Structures are given as structure tokens and as C-alpha cells.
Amino acid sequence: MSISAPHDPKPAKENLRAVRRPLRPPRFSTVFRPALLLTALALTLVLVVLFCVDIAVGETTLPLGRVLDVLSGGGTRxxxxxxxxxxxxxALTAVVVGAALGxxxxxxxSILHNPLASPDILGITSGAGLGAVAVVVGTGGATTGLLSxxxxxxxxxxxxxxxxxAIYLLAWGRSASGERGATGLRLVLIGIGVNAFLLSAISYMLTRADLEEATRAQLWLTGSVSNTDTGKLVPVAVVTAVLLVIAACSARTLAVLRMDAETTRGLGVRIQAQQALLIGTAVLAAAMATAVAGPIGFVALAAxxxxxRLLRTPGEPVVASALLGAILVVGSDIVARTLIPVDLPVGIVTAALGGPFLLLLLVRMNRKATVS
Known part of the structure; x- marks a missing residue:
């Protein structure tokens, strides 16, 4: 009779440690992922380089070394x-707006389980655009002081x-399983319908306005980062940073919300409350970005x-998405000011780049649905 050797648990523990390295400081626990950290650092480096390039290029091109010298306090007047x-x-506006949209x-x-569920598709940016156009057309540019x-x-x-x-209230109802709430598919469908209605309302208001008002409103609707001063940008940057911290701290909740409803409740997550909180965070970030620069399309969709795909994560990573959103807007601003003979608003460039990406995304989703 042969006696088998006792099972040695060391290899299993070593393999687990090689995959995920836990960090457990007092009252806190997380998993150390070197690949994700290195990718985030690489994206940050790319953003810093593009930020300096965006400042350097223009009618008077400056060397990057001179830009860094001026930013550190040197340079001529x-x-x-x-x-x-x-x-x-x-450049700062491009970074903040891109990060907020991403x-x-x-x-x-992540919450709606749909890659097409971005604020510009759901009608959030169109609602912001309608509010801005109503002020521009309604006042006729006659406002002064703080209101101006x-x-x-x-x-x-x-x-x-x-x-x-309005979209959340319209989407509230009872699902097929008998649960009350706002489901992801219902939110997307109602958001698309509301978006179409708001775009029609914007077009109607532009047709009723005189030429000067319509020109000012249409310029804002193209999405531009060139008309923002630092005074308007500071509160938006602070709010965006706070929202990013809230979203990053909710990474575990987002991961749980990607599961089915029964599993999510079994893990102790209040689905509707957490969805409302995180969707409110997303809406506030998108509305703040649109209020500063106008509706810049497809960045929130693509980033x-x-x-x-870059990080190969099961869901949409929050911090990396913000970094890529800033990279897309800053890069589009460089393209709009250097590679095109006319200085175009950045929203036109992002729309030109985002349209083919949307078609590619739809084709990939259609192929997955056909295979399944």
C-alpha cells in the first residue's frame, strides 16, 4: 500500500501571491496591481507631454524647454x-473637461452595462445645451455683470x-422580475428619445433667434476650450477632482453592480441607492464639463x-478613463490648432474622430450578438 505525500500548500499560496499582492495598512485593504499602476503612470506621462505641446504650439511656436522654463517662473515678459x-x-480647460467627460x-x-451609455447619447449634454441656448437666445446678449x-x-x-x-423618473418602473427601479436598458432607450427631443428643441430655438443670437449659440454648441478663463475653471476643476475621488473610492461598488441583481443584493449593496449616487456623480461631471466648454461629443463614449481595452479590465476603469478623456481632448485641441489650416473648435475634431469609433463599436456589438 502506497502512502501519498501530504499536500503542500506553499505552491498555491505562492501562485496567489504572484497574481495579486494584498496591501493591508490599518483599517484598509486593497490589491496591488503593478500592470495597472504602470499603465496609469504611462497615461499620466503622455498627458503631461501633450499638455506641454498644447501650450508650445500656435502662431508663435515655443520650444518645450522654454515652456517648462516659463511654467517654473522664468522666461521673458x-x-x-x-x-x-x-x-x-x-490647455487646463482641455484637461479638466476631458477628465470630467471620461x-x-x-x-x-459601468452602471448601465452598455458601452453606448454615455452622457452625450443619453441626452445629458443636450439638456445642458438647451439651457445654454435658452439663455443666449432669451437674453439676446444684453445681460451684464454677474449674469453675463x-x-x-x-x-x-x-x-x-x-x-x-427627468430621464431617471421616466425610466422608473417595474422590471420583468417584479422589482421596482430604473433598469439600464430602459434608461438608455428613454435617454435616446429625450436626446432626440432636446436636439429638436435646440434647433427650433435657433430658427426663432436672430442671426447674431443664433451665431453665438451655435458657436457654443460646437464645443470649444478657447473661451474659458481661470476664474471659471477653478471651481469646475475642484468639483471634478472631488467627483473623481468619490468614483475611485466606489470602485468595489461598481464591480459589484456589474453582477446580476440577486448577487449584488446578496453582497449587501443597495442597488437603487448606489446607482442613483453614482449616476448623479456622472451627471454632475458631464454637466460641469458642458457648462464650461459646451457639448464636446464622443469623448465620454470613447475614453x-x-x-x-488598454488595461484589459472586466469593466470601465474610472481613473484611466479620466486620463484618456483628458488625453483625447488635449490631443484634439492640438490637431484643431496645428494640423488643420483653420483654427477649429475642439468639438468638431472629437466628433470627426468619434463618429467612426461609434460605428466600429456598433459593428463589434452586432457581431457579438450574432455569435451568441
Missing amino acids: SQRFIVLDSRLPR LAGALTQ TLGTPLAALAGGLLTAV PQLAR
Whole structure:
């Protein structure tokens, strides 16, 4: 009779340790993933390089070394004016707006389990656009003082938030399993319908406005990062940073919400409450970005999907999506100012790049549905 050797648990523990390295400081536990960390650092480096390039290029091109010298406090008076007063606010706006859109897209796509569930597809940005156009057309540019400075951004923010509330209330109902709430598919379908209605309302308001009002409104609707000053950008940057921290701390909740409803409840997650919180975070980020720069399309749609494929994660990574959103907007701004003879708004470039990406995404989804 042969006696088998006792099972040695060391290889299994070593393999588990090689896959995931737990970090357990006091009252906190996480998993150390070197590949994800290195990818995030690489994306940050790419963003910093593009940020400096965006400041350097223009009618008067500056070397990158000179840009860094000016940012560190050196340079001549003319160079400081070009870098600090003329180009730095535009580059910072591109970073903040892109990060906010990437964050909003990652949250909506994760919660609704749909790669097409971005704020511009669901009608959030159209609601913000309708609010801004209503102010531009309704006042005729005759406002002064504080209303002239904050009227359009505040109206865009209010329009985006009210649109999100309306979509959520319209999507509320009873599912096939008898549960009450707002399901992902219902939210997407109602959002697409609301988006079409809001776009029609915007077109109607533009046809009723005079030429000057319609021109001002249409310029805002194209999406641009060139007309934002630092005073308007600071509160948006602070709010975006806070929302990014909230979303990053909710990574585990997002991972659980990707499961089926029964498993999610079994893990102790209140589905409707967490969905409402995270969707509210996404809506606020998208509305803030639209209030600052206008509706810049397809960034919230493309950034999370690119981040998911780059990091090979089961869901849309929040931080990487924000970084890729900033990279897309800053890169599009460079293209709009250098590779095209006419200085175009960044929203036109993102739309030109995002249209083919949307078609590719639809084709891939159709092939998966056909195979399954």
C-alpha cells in the first residue's frame, strides 16, 4: 500500500501571491496591481507631454524647454504672456473637461452595462445645451455683470441636471422580475428619445433667434476650450477632482453592480441607492464639463472603452478613463490648432474622430450578438 505525500500548500499560496499582492495598512485593504499602476503612470506621462505641446504650439511656436522654463517662473515678459495668459487656460480647460467627460462615461457605462451609455447619447449634454441656448437666445446678449459671466454656464449645468432627473423618473418602473427601479436598458432607450427631443428643441430655438443670437449659440454648441478663463475653471476643476475621488473610492461598488441583481443584493449593496449616487456623480461631471466648454461629443463614449481595452479590465476603469478623456481632448485641441489650416473648435475634431469609433463599436456589438 502506497502512502501519498501530504499536500503542500506553499505552491498555491505562492501562485496567489504572484497574481495579486494584498496591501493591508490599518483599517484598509486593497490589491496591488503593478500592470495597472504602470499603465496609469504611462497615461499620466503622455498627458503631461501633450499638455506641454498644447501650450508650445500656435502662431508663435515655443520650444518645450522654454515652456517648462516659463511654467517654473522664468522666461521673458512676452513669453510669459503667451504661455500663462494666452495658452495655459486653454490647455487646463482641455484637461479638466476631458477628465470630467471620461469619468462620466466610465460611470454611466459601468452602471448601465452598455458601452453606448454615455452622457452625450443619453441626452445629458443636450439638456445642458438647451439651457445654454435658452439663455443666449432669451437674453439676446444684453445681460451684464454677474449674469453675463455665469448665466450660460449655470443654465447649462441646470439643464443637464434637470434632464438627468427627468430621464431617471421616466425610466422608473417595474422590471420583468417584479422589482421596482430604473433598469439600464430602459434608461438608455428613454435617454435616446429625450436626446432626440432636446436636439429638436435646440434647433427650433435657433430658427426663432436672430442671426447674431443664433451665431453665438451655435458657436457654443460646437464645443470649444478657447473661451474659458481661470476664474471659471477653478471651481469646475475642484468639483471634478472631488467627483473623481468619490468614483475611485466606489470602485468595489461598481464591480459589484456589474453582477446580476440577486448577487449584488446578496453582497449587501443597495442597488437603487448606489446607482442613483453614482449616476448623479456622472451627471454632475458631464454637466460641469458642458457648462464650461459646451457639448464636446464622443469623448465620454470613447475614453472608457479605450481604457478598458488598454488595461484589459472586466469593466470601465474610472481613473484611466479620466486620463484618456483628458488625453483625447488635449490631443484634439492640438490637431484643431496645428494640423488643420483653420483654427477649429475642439468639438468638431472629437466628433470627426468619434463618429467612426461609434460605428466600429456598433459593428463589434452586432457581431457579438450574432455569435451568441
